[in-house]
Amino acid sequence: MKKKSLLRTLRISLIFVFFISLHALGQGSYFSFSSGYGIKMGSQNILTPPSVLTQDEDFPSTFTNDVYGASNLTSEQINLSLGSGLNFGLNFGHMLTPNFGFDLGVNYLLGSPTKAVTTSGTFAFEQSIQASMLRLLPGIVVLGNGNYYQRTIPYAKLGCAIGFGSLNYQITEPVSKLDMEVVYDGGSPFGLFAGFGFSHKISDRISLVGEINTFNLTYSPKGGEVTKLKAEDIDFLPSLDVSEREIEFVDTFSDLPQSPTQPLRALSRRFPMGSVGVNLGIKICLGNQF
Amino acid sequence: MNRCYIVIFLSFIWSSSHAQNSGFCRFYIGGDFSAGLLNVPLSSISTQVTSGQTQVDFSNGKGIVFGASLGRTINEYLGFQSDVSYLRGSPVELVSSSDIDQKNSLTLSSRFYRIGQSFIVRGFKYDQRVTPFGRLGLACYFGKLEMEERMVSSSTSTYIKSNIVGDIAFGLSSGAGIEIKLMERISLILEINSNNISFFPKEIRAVNWVENDLNVLSDKPKYLKQTIFEKKLTYYSNDPPSELPRKVLRQGFPLGSFGFNLGIKINEFFKN
Numbered sequence: 001m002k003k004k005s006l007l008r009t010l011r012i013s014l015i016f017v018f019f020i021s022l023h024a025l026g027q028g029s030y031f032s033f034s035s036g037y038g039i040k041m042g043s044q045n046i047l048t049p050p051s052v053l054t055q056d057e058d059f060p061s062t063f064t065n066d067v068y069g070a071s072n073l074t075s076e077q078i079n080l081s082l083g084s085g086l087n088f089g090l091n092f093g094h095m096l097t098p099n100f101g102f103d104l105g106v107n108y109l110l111g112s113p114t115k116a117v118t119t120s121g122t123f124a125f126e127q128s129i130q131a132s133m134l135r136l137l138p139g140i141v142v143l144g145n146g147n148y149y150q151r152t153i154p155y156a157k158l159g160c161a162i163g164f165g166s167l168n169y170q171i172t173e174p175v176s177k178l179d180m181e182v183v184y185d186g187g188s189p190f191g192l193f194a195g196f197g198f199s200h201k202i203s204d205r206i207s208l209v210g211e212i213n214t215f216n217l218t219y220s221p222k223g224g225e226v227t228k229l230k231a232e233d234i235d236f237l238p239s240l241d242v243s244e245r246e247i248e249f250v251d252t253f254s255d256l257p258q259s260p261t262q263p264l265r266a267l268s269r270r271f272p273m274g275s276v277g278v279n280l281g282i283k284i285c286l287g288n289q290f
Numbered sequence: 291m292n293r294c295y296i297v298i299f300l301s302f303i304w305s306s307s308h309a310q311n312s313g314f315c316r317f318y319i320g321g322d323f324s325a326g327l328l329n330v331p332l333s334s335i336s337t338q339v340t341s342g343q344t345q346v347d348f349s350n351g352k353g354i355v356f357g358a359s360l361g362r363t364i365n366e367y368l369g370f371q372s373d374v375s376y377l378r379g380s381p382v383e384l385v386s387s388s389d390i391d392q393k394n395s396l397t398l399s400s401r402f403y404r405i406g407q408s409f410i411v412r413g414f415k416y417d418q419r420v421t422p423f424g425r426l427g428l429a430c431y432f433g434k435l436e437m438e439e440r441m442v443s444s445s446t447s448t449y450i451k452s453n454i455v456g457d458i459a460f461g462l463s464s465g466a467g468i469e470i471k472l473m474e475r476i477s478l479i480l481e482i483n484s485n486n487i488s489f490f491p492k493e494i495r496a497v498n499w500v501e502n503d504l505n506v507l508s509d510k511p512k513y514l515k516q517t518i519f520e521k522k523l524t525y526y527s528n529d530p531p532s533e534l535p536r537k538v539l540r541q542g543f544p545l546g547s548f549g550f551n552l553g554i555k556i557n558e559f560f561k562n
Contacts (some may be wrong), residue, residue, distance in 0.1 A: 032397045041462060042486045044328050044542040062331075064539065074524040077539040079490070098412035099367075100422040140466055142424040144367025144411040154368050156411040156424020157507070158466035158482060192325055192484040192548050194464030196409055196426035212426065216326045216463045216486040216546050241560070252344045267345045274486050276462055 028095040034281025037107075040081035041214060042274030049129065049169045051182045052226055052244040063127060078116055080169065082131035083215050083275035084110035091137075100168045103157055104236055105193075109165070113184035124175045131219070131273060133165025137193045138190030153207075157195040161217050164188050164203035167271060170225075180228045182247070184256045186222025189273060191215065199283050207283040217273040223248045223263065314371075316359040316479055317452055318553025322377065324349035326486065326546025332384065332396065334541040335494060337514055338450060339385050339413045339439050346384050350400040351485055351547030353379035361410065371425070373406035373463075377433075392443045398454075400545065402433030404485075406463045421477075425557045429463035429485055431545060437494065451498040454491045456519075459545060461487025467551070481551040489543045492537070493518045494520060 046063045050052045052060075063075040087109045111131035130280040146253035166185035172178060175280015197211030224247040229236040237245070246263035253267045327347035333340060357375025364370070379400030386395045408427025435454035441447070467481030494517040499507040507515065516535035523539055530536070 031390065042326050042488050042546055044544065047331060062539065072524050072526050074522065075539055076522040077520075079488075079540075079542060097413070140422075140424075142336045142411050142413060142422045142466060144413075153408075156426060156464075156466060158424060158464055158484065192464075192486075194424075194426055194462075194466075194484055196411070196424070196464070206506075208380060214426070214464060214484075214486050216484050216548070218326050218328055218544075239303070268329075268347075269345075272328060272488075272544075273328070274326060276486075285483050 009267075017077070028101070029286045030093050030095075030283055031283050031286070032091045032093075032209070032210060032283035033089070034091070035086070035275050036211075036213075036279030037086055038084050038213075038215070038275030038277025039082045040079070040272075040274065041276040042216060042272055043079040043081040044272040045077050045079055045135045045228075046271060047269065048127065049167075049182065049184065049224070049269065050264065051169070051171075051180065051224070052229070052240065052264075053171060053180055054119060062077065063116050063129070065116055066118040069284050070117075071076055078114065080114040080129075081272040081274045082111050082114065082129065082219070082272040083109065083217060084091045085109055085131075085275075089281070090138075093141060095143070097142075101141050101143070103137075103139050103141040103159070105135075105159075107135045107137055108137060109133045123173055123175055125171060125178075128170045128172075129271075130168050131165060131170070131271070133163045133189075133219075133273070135215075136162045136164075139193060142205075151164075151201045153199050153201075155197055155199065157193070157213075159193050161191045161193040161215055162188055163217065163219060163273070165219075167219070167221060177230065177232050179228060180226065181228035182224050184224035184247070185220035188219055189217050189219040189275070191217030195274040195279075205285045207285075209279075209283045211281075212276070212278045213279060214276045215274055218270045219273050220268050220270045231263070297474070305368065312559045313360070313362045314555055314556045315361075316371075316553050318355075318357050318479060318481070318551045319553035320355045320357075320360075320481075320483070320487070320549050320553075322351055322353055322355055322483075322547035322549030324352040324546070325484065326351075326544050326549045329545040330384070330525075330541060330543060334519075335437065335454070335517070336396055336439060337517075337536065338441060338448070339394045340397070346382075348382045348398075349382065349544040350379050350382060350398055350489070351377070351401060351487070352382070352494070353377050353547040355404075355549065355551070357404070360511075363412070365410050369410045369412065370427075371408055371410060373408065373427075375404045375406075377402045377404060377431075382440075390442065395440045397438045399436045399438075402431045402434060402545070406431045407555045408463060408465075412469075419471045421471075422466070423469060424464075424466040426462070429461050429487060431459040431461070431487060431489060433489070434496075435489070435543060446502055449498070449500045451495055452494050452496045454494045456489065456491030456493070458487040459487055461485060461545070463494045465551070465554075469555060475556055477555045477557065478512045479551065479553040479555050481553075482548070483551060484548045485546060487545045489545050490540055491543070492517055504522075
């Protein structure tokens, strides 16, 4: 309870910082646009996300590449982080002194899909999981700011990352024309963000920005819903009952019988969302550039 | 080979710092909290304790940190530093289940040496009393996770201690803070930091196995005493021989953390 209260206070404080940043636009303030690509960092292996198909005990319980032979099974572990992929961002900032200020980033992650293939005879089930997430990044920024004539300025950022988004999980199999899609959402991941880069002045108010950044984040969705289920060109979605269509993640699992009118209960999962990447962009100073 | 490169690289940094009057050193102590929490399937790490019905999200990056850094400034606002620290992790309880007759628990504690290499940005002016700084760099972890399993019933008690060991874990470390000038060359350092890292061990080896107060480690088959993690594994329908180690698919352990460091920085450390 205390932890929840602390988190709520922290989030309110962050929103407060955001508004301060916006209010402070003017002298010593800036905004920037950037885009970049991140690769996985802090990766992990995961269990197969729960769904109407993957609850089947015959389906692999781990997100691995599997090959079923006549009398054996070969599995290959997949280390993944769903934070890898393209991102687009907009930052607002205000410098309190020539070398210290607040920065608020709004960044959208278009995650790269991670795939696992299970081959059994002529069948080849392909699982794919991918994240899309809007991330709020309030933090502090330190500029290695010398004087007005300094053209290249190093900087470092550290702050929180708060995410809002969803995971898209898909299973396809070409022989049976199986196509299932589940969207997991709810909850907002809370983690850390850091960056180190250089801004290079190309005019009085405009600079080019290059940055290495890292996200330390994991995501635990609250639930999920099957949004597509087709096999042999037949749409099975309308015939699914609630327990087959909806998933509810719980922290403590009980062996109580599953009701068809209630969502499927499954132990909560955490998905790694860490990354390290490079962003390039343009920074525009609203007042005089320090 | 990786260790070799790191040692060579650090020696280079040490030498270059030594040669310059712009070198500095820091000594610090801090507390790290878990960040980047994840859950780990117990079947891959324990043959004795089974999963509970409650999900436990954890990171073994939580604990107390002692460290020292050595670095040099390239100019007034940019520098780099080598960092050596020790993480004494707090025990994380993954399972604590009990019924009428049996109580089980499994805890993991991290013991890691950390070597880091960071770029630092500092506020420009040397003459001001409070200087902000930020840093980002690589971090390498060497060490182990200590695993303790306890199974206690009304008639028996079992205690198993194992080490989960592996290669170097690579990740990123970042931080931001302030230096408060106390004397001409001595500053107080306050830093918030973040470490983004996962540990993929190579094996689990039991080092102590006590049943009803008797050490029975030597009596246990290798299959129960040693687990080897493999990237790719083939399972056969017949049981593997008990004189060989158990093999399981490679399992990652989160070591992410955020924390606070408090320390002393000595500027121009090598200046006579």
